[in-house]
Amino acid sequence: MAVPLNGQWQCQCPPHKRCCKIQPSMLACDLADLASEAKSVLAAGADELHLDVMDGHFVPNMSFAHPVVASLRKHVPDAYLDCHMMVSRPSQWVEAVAGSTKGAGARYTFHLEAVEEDELDVAGVVKLIRDHGMQVGVAIKPGTAVEALSAVVALVDMVLVMTVEPGFGGQKFMPNCMPKVLALRSEHPDLDIQVDGGLGPSTIDAAAAAGANLIVAGST
Ligand SMILES: O=C(CO)[C@@H](O)[C@H](O)COP(=O)(O)O
Numbered sequence: 655m656a657v658p659l660n661g662q663w664q665c666q667c668p669p670h671k672r673c674c675k676i677q678p679s680m681l682a683c684d685l686a687d688l689a690s691e692a693k694s695v696l697a698a699g700a701d702e703l704h705l706d707v708m709d710g711h712f713v714p715n716m717s718f719a720h721p722v723v724a725s726l727r728k729h730v731p732d733a734y735l736d737c738h739m740m741v742s743r744p745s746q747w748v749e750a751v752a753g754s755t756k757g758a759g760a761r762y763t764f765h766l767e768a769v770e771e772d773e774l775d776v777a778g779v780v781k782l783i784r785d786h787g788m789q790v791g792v793a794i795k796p797g798t799a800v801e802a803l804s805a806v807v808a809l810v811d812m813v814l815v816m817t818v819e820p821g822f823g824g825q826k827f828m829p830n831c832m833p834k835v836l837a838l839r840s841e842h843p844d845l846d847i848q849v850d851g852g853l854g855p856s857t858i859d860a861a862a863a864a865g866a867n868l869i870v871a872g873s874t
Pocket residue numbers: 679681682704706738818819820821822823824825850851852853870871872873874
């Protein structure tokens with residue numbers, strides 16, 4: 655949890671690897687006023703900014719992409735940018751996103767389901783992201799079994815367990831995804847586990863009890 659300290663927001667978690675963070679999804683804001691919306695959630699204590707990039711192919715919706723992220727970065731040079739890449743062939747955008755997020759740190763979270771057979775394999779995508787200086791997240795959709803992550807979980811910094819079908823904000827939290835969080839947490843006590851979709855006051859407890867420590871919240 656972040657609290658104000660000497661005019662800045664400081665994380666109060668003990669100095670172990672796992673820390674609880676709230677990551678507002680900027681998809682829910684007035685995108686025509688993205689910079690001031692971002693500054694306002696950071697001033698209110700948001701730990702990181704969650705940026706939902708959608709390509710209209712991997713998901714049936716489009717949002718914004720790296721040119722917008724690059725413009726936003728100039729206004730929030732100190733913010734950690736948590737890029738949730740809902741895109742097909744995730745390796746193709748690594749260089750562009752690395753360029754647009756340069757600064758205080760960024761994570762490139764790609765969907766396991768989006769990696770195509772004729773691009774790099776999953777380990778190759780992870781390496782590419784690291785080689786470009788970003789942290790790595792891997793995401794799974796509600797219908798993807800947690801076992802699909804077994805070969806990749808040791809390679810990444812974070813796992814995102816989607817709690818709605820990716821593509822739209824404002825959907826209902828799917829509690830039936832919690833056993834996946836529980837299974838990951840029991841195997842990986844120090845892993846950063848993110849949940850995304852329908853999180854708010856009435857659902858955050860279930861997610862935290864299952865072991866999620868990174869909470870994305872858009873419409874809430
Ligand atoms: O990735 C996504 C949707 O695909 C999310 O990040 C949503 O934008 C979260 O919004 P709420 O469900 O909290 O309204």
